[in-house]
Each structure stands twice: as structure tokens, then as C-alpha cells.
Amino acid sequence: MENQIFELQYAMDTFYFLVMGALVMWMAAGFAMLEAGLVRSKNTTEILTKNVVLFAIACTAYLVVGYDIMYGGGMFLKDIALDGAANADALTATVLAESAKAGFGGDSVYSNASDFFFQVVFVATAMSIVSGAVAERMKLWAFVLFAVVMTAFIYPMEGNWTWGGGSVFGLYSLGDDFGFSDFAGSGIVHLAGATAALAGVILLGARKGKYGPNGEVNAIPGANLPLATLGTFILWMGWFGFNGGSVLKLGDIANSNLVAMVFLNTNAAAAGGVIAALVIARMLFGKADLTMALNGALAGLVAITAGPDTPTPLMATIIGAIGGSLVVFSILTLDKMKIDDPVGAISVHGVVGIWGLLAVPLTNDGATFTGQIVGGLTIFVWVFVASFITWYVIKMIMGVRVSEEEEFEGTDLSECGMEAYPEFTGSRGSGL
Amino acid sequence: MKLVMAIIKPFKLDDVREALSEIGVQGITVTEVKGFGRQKGHTELYRGAEYVVDFLPKVKIEAVVGDDLVDQVIEGIQKSAHSGKIGDGKIFVSTIEQAVRIRTGESGDEAL
Numbered sequence: 157m158e159n160q161i162f163e164l165q166y167a168m169d170t171f172y173f174l175v176m177g178a179l180v181m182w183m184a185a186g187f188a189m190l191e192a193g194l195v196r197s198k199n200t201t202e203i204l205t206k207n208v209v210l211f212a213i214a215c216t217a218y219l220v221v222g223y224d225i226m227y228g229g230g231m232f233l234k235d236i237a238l239d240g241a242a243n244a245d246a247l248t249a250t251v252l253a254e255s256a257k258a259g260f261g262g263d264s265v266y267s268n269a270s271d272f273f274f275q276v277v278f279v280a281t282a283m284s285i286v287s288g289a290v291a292e293r294m295k296l297w298a299f300v301l302f303a304v305v306m307t308a309f310i311y312p313m314e315g316n317w318t319w320g321g322g323s324v325f326g327l328y329s330l331g332d333d334f335g336f337s338d339f340a341g342s343g344i345v346h347l348a349g350a351t352a353a354l355a356g357v358i359l360l361g362a363r364k365g366k367y368g369p370n371g372e373v374n375a376i377p378g379a380n381l382p383l384a385t386l387g388t389f390i391l392w393m394g395w396f397g398f399n400g401g402s403v404l405k406l407g408d409i410a411n412s413n414l415v416a417m418v419f420l421n422t423n424a425a426a427a428g429g430v431i432a433a434l435v436i437a438r439m440l441f442g443k444a445d446l447t448m449a450l451n452g453a454l455a456g457l458v459a460i461t462a463g464p465d466t467p468t469p470l471m472a473t474i475i476g477a478i479g480g481s482l483v484v485f486s487i488l489t490l491d492k493m494k495i496d497d498p499v500g501a502i503s504v505h506g507v508v509g510i511w512g513l514l515a516v517p518l519t520n521d522g523a524t525f526t527g528q529i530v531g532g533l534t535i536f537v538w539v540f541v542a543s544f545i546t547w548y549v550i551k552m553i554m555g556v557r558v559s560e561e562e563e564f565e566g567t568d569l570s571e572c573g574m575e576a577y578p579e580f581t582g583s584r585g586s587g588l
Numbered sequence: 589m590k591l592v593m594a595i596i597k598p599f600k601l602d603d604v605r606e607a608l609s610e611i612g613v614q615g616i617t618v619t620e621v622k623g624f625g626r627q628k629g630h631t632e633l634y635r636g637a638e639y640v641v642d643f644l645p646k647v648k649i650e651a652v653v654g655d656d657l658v659d660q661v662i663e664g665i666q667k668s669a670h671s672g673k674i675g676d677g678k679i680f681v682s683t684i685e686q687a688v689r690i691r692t693g694e695s696g697d698e699a700l
Contacts (some may be wrong), residue, residue: 375639445633
């Protein structure tokens with residue numbers, strides 16, 4: 157009887173992990189729609205191409221070496237099949253032994269394959285953050301090349317130092333020495349993605365016409381706000397998997413209650429983010445800026461991601477609201493610094509990611525401000541330096557930016573050879 | 589035959605169409621256009637940055653009518669498209685040399 161309960165627990169925790177992973181996978185659709193909505197229509201096909209290609213590259217590169225660097229398991233995942241058991245018959249015995257050792261309420265025992273699946277969609281999320289910030293001017297293949305390095309090496313390295321429990325180049329351990337706590341990845345995923353984006357944007361420069369010679373900031377309105385809104389809602393929904401899945405276990409009362417609490421807090425923080433961003437945008441600009449409200453929702457979500465398990469619902473709302481406020485000021489400040497980020501990714505995921513890390517000790521006694529700062533700095537410095545070198549090498553080899561004429565015509569034509577909305581192509585085959 | 593071309597505010601299109609139908613105009617051509625006049629453009633806001641929209645959306649109406657109807661048509665458009673605010677648009681009239689109905693080959697006033 158006990159063994160059968162353990163088998164059910166294994167099945168439930170694995171199933172839960174897979175469904176949460178599928179929700180996070182869906183965030184790729186959210187990023188694609190958000191970014192497609194906030195760029196001009198002449199760059200739509202190209203940004204969609206980047207989004208689907210980066211997802212595929214993240215999955216492949218992480219499968220080949222990324223997961224091995226972060227958690228072990230061998231190149232091409234050769235050691236993770238059957239949870240390390242010799243054959244299918246031995247799998248049950250192996251799992252039961254592991255479950256008995258962990259105990260019913262102890263550490264989660266789930267399929268290793270489900271663990272890979274859950275982890276790989278996080279890598280894709282980190283990479284998705286980059287595509288929005290460099291939109292409308294970066295060469296497609298330069299981006300693709302960077303995606304390979306980011307998902308095979310840069311992200312898995314810092315992932316190993318944090319969730320993987322490894323030490324930073326043998327110098328110190330973030331977990332053991334500093335008690336660094338990042339529940340679902342405000343720092344490990346979001347700050348990392350934003351930092352890679354920042355390094356890219358610095359080398360890439362602003363879109364033509366974004367900043368005037370006398371310091372004026374020109375608006376370049378996004379082409380499709382319904383898509384941007386849909387994308388935000390999709391991300392919001394996917395985030396329940398992102399944070400909820402990071403509990404890692406559903407199969408006992410304490411943990412399933414914790415999952416419910418994480419869902420609740422994640423939702424509360426997003427709501428707080430929207431309200432704060434919208435109110436502040438209204439006070440600053442005199443109008444209700446939808447794009448700021450959308451960024452506010454994501455900022456709330458990023459802010460709560462480092463610790464959705466410990467705050468009260470009120471505290472979660474406040475953490476999200478502070479994130480939503482920060483993001484508006486951050487976007488305006490980055491524009492003053494001429495760091496051109498068409499979708500606000502660096503502000504949403506980077507600046508608010510740092511806030512998320514710093515908010516953890518407010519409600520979690522296990523974390524300290526020192527530990528959070530050291531952890532955040534470690535991630536930032538590593539990702540920035542490694543990304544900057546990578547972008548720089550790519551720039552030397554093939555260039556990272558399309559020509560001025562191509563940028564004017566739109567990257568849809570120069571990079572993909574097709575428009576997103578080809579309505580006026582002539583009489584043959586156009587349906588006109 | 590005269591071509592009456594009017595640039596009007598888009599929200600007035602239905603009123604103008606009704607007015608012209610009452611007068612007996614058999615057909616009009618409508619185009620969405622953009623431009624500026626004394627109203628100039630207006631400013632919009634995106635993520636905290638103001639930008640000027642130089643060209644405002646308007647609707648262009650073209651109607652070819654017989655000489656007997658011209659004055660009524662002009663008056664009808666002027667009244668129905670009138671809001672009294674800047675940007676109401678303009679009416680232009682020019683002479684048409686010939687008109688042919690493609691289906692029947694009728695020409696001149698018969699084709700209108």
C-alpha cells in the first residue's frame with residue numbers, strides 16, 4: 157500500500173511538473189505577441205522569426221550541453237532516461253527506494269525527463285527577453301548566434317551556481333556561503349536575460365530616429381496594441397507555471413497548499429503592478445498609457461518571482477506595485493541615457509528583477525540583503541561580461557546591425573524577405 | 589457635367605451620404621485620405637514621449653453630377669459636413685469633359 161501511494165505521488169508530481177512546464181512554454185507565445193505588438197509593422201515577421209527560432213535553439217542547445225553544465229546528466233541528456241535506472245523494470249524499484257528515503261512529505265521525487273522539460277522552458281524565457289530589447293535593428297543571424305552561446309553556456313553557468321548548487325569558479329558558493337534565495341528566477345532568469353539584452357543594446361545602438369541631436373526622445377509607437385495586450389495576458393497565465401511549478405512538488409498537503417499560495421501571490425503581484433504603473437503613468441503624462449500598464453503587469457510578475465512563497469497576499473500586491481512603479485521610471489531613465497529598448501525588457505526584467513531579489517528578505521527569514529546583493533551582482537557581472545564579449549565577437553565576424561537603408565525599409569524585407577501584412581502585392585496570387 | 593470633390597471629417601460621412609441621396613445623386617466615390625490644412629496636425633503620447641501627427645485622417649468624396657444639380661450638391665455637402673469647428677474640410681468643383689457607362693456604352697449625362 158505504501159509503495160502504491162509513493163507511485164501515485166511520483167505520478168502526480170511528474171504530471172504537475174509537466175503541466176507547469178507546458179504553461180511556461182506558452183510564455184514563448186506571450187513574448188512573441190508582446191514584441192510583435194510593440195514593434196512597427198515593418199519588423200513583425202522578423203521579430204516573430206526570432207521568437208520561434210530562439211525557442212528552438214534554447215531547447216536544442218540546453219539538451220546538448222546546457223542541462224549538463226547546470227545540473228549534470230551528460231551531454232545529449234544521455235544519463236537522465238529512466239531516472240538513472242538500468243532498465244524499465246528497475247525504474248519502479250529505483251523510484252520507490254528514492255521515495256522511501258525522502259519520505260511522503262520530503263523532497264519531491266519526479267521523472268528526470270520532466271525536470272529537463274521544466275528547466276528548458278526557463279532557458280527559452282531568458283532568451284526571449286533579449287529579442288525584444290534588440291528589436292527592429294539587429295541582424296537575425298547575429299541574434300541566432302548569440303542565442304546559441306547564451307542558452308548553451310552563459311545561462312547554464314550561472315544556473316549551476318544558483319539552482320545547480322555549484323560554486324562560482326571554485327571561489328564561493330551563493331547558496332551555502334550567502335544563503336542566496338531566488339525561488340523561480342527574478343535574478344537567475346529575468347535579470348540574466350535583461351543583462352544579456354543590455355550588453356547587446358549598448359553595442360547595437362538606438363533605432364534610427366529614436367533620439368534627436370538635442371537630447372529629445374522621439375516616440376516610435378508599436379504597431380499593434382491588441383497583440384501586445386494578448387501577449388501580456390499570455391505571459392501572465394504562463395507565469396502561474398513559472399512560479400507555481402517552482403515549488404517542485406504538489407503531492408502532499410503542505411506543498412499543494414504552497415502551490416496555491418504561490419498562484420495567489422503571483423496573480424496579486426501582477427495586479428498590483430498594473431495599478432501602480434497605470435496610476436503613475438497617468439500622473440506623469442496626463443494620459444493612461446496602455447503600454448506602461450502592460451509593462452506594469454510584467455514588472456509585478458518579475459518582482460514576485462524571487463519569492464512568491466513567503467509573502468502575505470497584501471505584501472505580494474505591494475511588492476508587485478513597487479515593481480510596477482519602478483518600471484515606469486526605469487523606462488524614462490533608460491531613454492534619457494539613450495539606451496533604446498523598444499519593449500521595455502531591460503526595465504521590466506532587469507531593474508525589477510533586482511528589486512525582486514531584494515524583496516525576498518522582507519518576508520523570508522532565510523535570506524539576507526547581503527546574500528541577495530552578492531547573488532544579483534554575481535549574475536549581473538557574469539552575464540554582462542560574457543554577453544558583451546560574445547556580442548563583440550559576433551560584431552567583429554559578421555556585424556550585429558542591419559544597414560541604415562534596411563532599417564528604414566524594415567527588417568521583414570531585409571532579413572526574411574516577406575512582409576507580415578502583404579496586402580498590396582499586385583493582382584497575381586494576392587487575392588485582390 | 590461637374591466633378592464635386594469634398595474633403596470632410598470622417599464622422600460626417602453618413603450625414604453627407606444621406607444628404608446627397610436626398611438630392612438625387614446616383615453615386616459617389618469615397619476614399620480615406622490624410623492631409624493637413626489650417627488645422628495642422630495634433631500631438632499624441634507614447635510611453636512618455638510626445639509626437640506630432642502631421643497628417644490627419646479625412647474622407648474624400650467624389651461625385652460627378654449634371655450641371656443642374658451642382659449648386660444643390662455643394663449646398664448639401666456644406667450643410668451636412670458642417671460642425672463649425674476647424675478642420676471641417678473643403679469642396680472643390682471642376683468641369684468634366686466626358687463620362688461613359690462601361691456596361692451600356694451610354695455617354696454624357698445619360699451615364700451619370
